[in-house]
Amino acid sequence: MAVMKMKFTFQKRVKLAQGLWLLSWVACVCGAITFTLGVFLKTELRRRSEVMDNTEIHAVPNTLMIVGLASIGINYFAGRISQDALDPSRFPRWKSFLQPFFTVAIFFTLLMLVTVIMSYAMKGNLEASLKIGLKNGIRFYKDTDTPGRCFQKQTIDRLQMEFQCCGNTDFRDWFEVQWISNRYLDFSSKEVKDRIKSNVDGRYLVDGVPFSCCNPSSPRPCIQYRLTNNTAHYNYEYQTEELNIYIRGCREALVNYYMGLMNTIGGVVLSIFLVQMSVLVSLRFLQTSMEAVAGQENVEIETEGYVLEKGVKETAKEFKDKVLKLLQLNQVQAAEGGEQKAEAGAAAPATPAS
Template sequence: MAVGRVVLSCSDRQVLARVLVVLNWVSVVTGAVLVSVGVYLWAELRRWEEVMSEDILWSVPVVLVWTGLGACALNLTGARLCLDCSDLNRFLRWKLVLAPYMGVSLLLTTGVLLAAALSLGLNASGRLDAALEAGLSSAMRRYKDSDRNLELKTQLDLVQIQMSCCGKDRYQDWFRVQWVSDQYLDRTDPRVQDRFRSNVAGLYLSDSVPFSCCDPASPWPCPQTHLSSRPAPHFLSLVQSSRSLGLWGKGCREALGQHYSSILNLISLTANLVLQMLVVLGVRYLQTSMESLVLIGDPESDSEAWILESGLCETLRVIKSLGKCYHGNDDPNIDRPITGSGAHPTDQ
């Protein structure tokens, strides 16, 4: 028994073809959106790569771009194909193309699913958060090496300014790393010597933050040093207490995580997936209805259409039988005598 069997009249086929043309063009637009999202995500990952670990999923923007390009190319072809296939004479020219087109459409749908899974996995698995945590921690430790890597210092300052954040999770994170270069410290100063001796790692730790932690929109002045001696009121939250000191109230891990999550918004992926599935189903109905019409021979008559010609189990058995090979005595032609000119029967 056919799965999804319907009967389509001549007008139904024409309406279906027009609807599929519109869906294909909308899919071209959503494919272009996927390409744009992939390119923008790649650019943003490259932009802040100094403050991210090497474990970041670079495959996500690659899959988005190639899936979007595939959607654009396939659906541009599909728009012309669906328009022609509503006419019996023009359908015969495309008949051999429809099966490969359906296969490529299914592959593209799988690609959209893969892109959605990667985007979800980047957030749900915590991989993005882990990459940001490791990258920011490493960047903060290397911030002081401005004489050897000024680019990293500049990029971390830009992250804090443009993302309105300070430290990895809060401004106190800077208290646990030496962010002032040794070349700017006077080793003969007793206070500097005390700082070096105050911890087992032998680092110059201080309760201060870089200038990029200051919030220019804050009504309070922004003291960068001796922050521990300027406690905020106890009734203020962490963000409020940071702002009361004139500092950004959010950590950079949270800020960058929200930034990348907003780029990986699944609305465009979901829309593309739904549209692609509708196109695949619609083209399948149009294909089978026109094949039925070829057998009937009357272009004005009604024709049957279906998704699967037989039940799902029967279809799977047919597919399985296509890959089955005869072995040994299973071959019905074995032991049969060869007949014809110049051939001799086998000995009995």
């Protein structure tokens, strides 16, 4: 039994073709928007690549760009087909093209839906990537003279000021690394020597944070050193007072930023997906309703259009059988090719020894 079967008069077919032409160009613009969103997200991710450990998260913008370009091409041809739909001399030339066209169009439309799901599901990968990337960024903060890490300090400082955050998880992450370069330490000082000797790794660790962690909206001058020493500052209670540095970690800030960005993009792409599906459904109705007109002298006859010729289960089973048949055919051809090579090798004369 056909799915979504409808009757179409000549006037309805004309309106369907005109509506599809307009909708296909709207979908073309939507495809360009999808591509632009992919480029924008890719650019934003690359801006923070120094504090990200892997590139798995780039799967979302890469797929968006591919789907956007494919959508432009699909909807361009959908518009051309709708133009020729009511011309008995021109529409038949699309008949052999439509079946592979629908296969490609459905694949990329479903890929668009997969991208929407990915944009909501990548939080775990993003958080893991930032956790390691920020940890390395903080560890290499002091290496301003090391090739490849010269701008690491600048990157971290800009990041903390822009997102109003401090450290990886929180500001205490700075207590665990030596973030002050040895070139700025006075090794003749007893305090420096004692701090270096106080840990097995020989690092200069302080309970302080870089200047970029300071909160400019705080009324008190920034306390960035000896944060856990109440006696080092006047009228200061470390455990009860609201510190005048950023409390939120940069990982949380960046995850919230990027997930907000991807969730917004996911919502936009989901709307575009619905537009794209409308184009394909309308094109399918136009195709099936016009097939009954082929070979008829009276093009104004009433015809029937549908989305699927058979039920969903029957169509899925038919598609599965075709795929299995194609795979079996490839296996047989590969086996025959191997046998022919073996026979050719056995028939080849042996080379006499010199």
